Amino acid sequence: MPKLKTKSGAKKRFKVTASGKVRAQAAFKRHCLEHKSPNMKRNARGMTTLCDADARIILKNWLRNA
Numbered sequence: 001m002p003k004l005k006t007k008s009g010a011k012k013r014f015k016v017t018a019s020g021k022v023r024a025q026a027a028f029k030r031h032c033l034e035h036k037s038p039n040m041k042r043n044a045r046g047m048t049t050l051c052d053a054d055a056r057i058i059l060k061n062w063l064r065n066a
Contacts, residue, residue, distance in 0.1 A: 010062035015047070022055040022063075023047045 015023045026044035033041060050058065 004064045006065045007062040010058065014050075014058055014063060016059070016063060017049075022050045022058050024050055 013024060017023060024047060026046065026048050028036065029041065029044040
């Protein structure tokens with residue numbers, strides 16, 4: 001049976017913390033920023049922790065070796 005590879009796109013988008021949680025960049029910060037409020041853009045800075053249901057999907061399907 002061949003080794004399972006980590007999806008290279010997921011490698012660039014998600015990080016797994018030491019406790020096993022999955023962190024990702026906040027959404028809605030790429031384009032069309034002129035009509036978004038400064039408060040929304042400020043809150044979308046940095047990384048956020050995914051909820052358990054989403055993290056389970058990411059770890060099972062795309063970050064198998066993490």
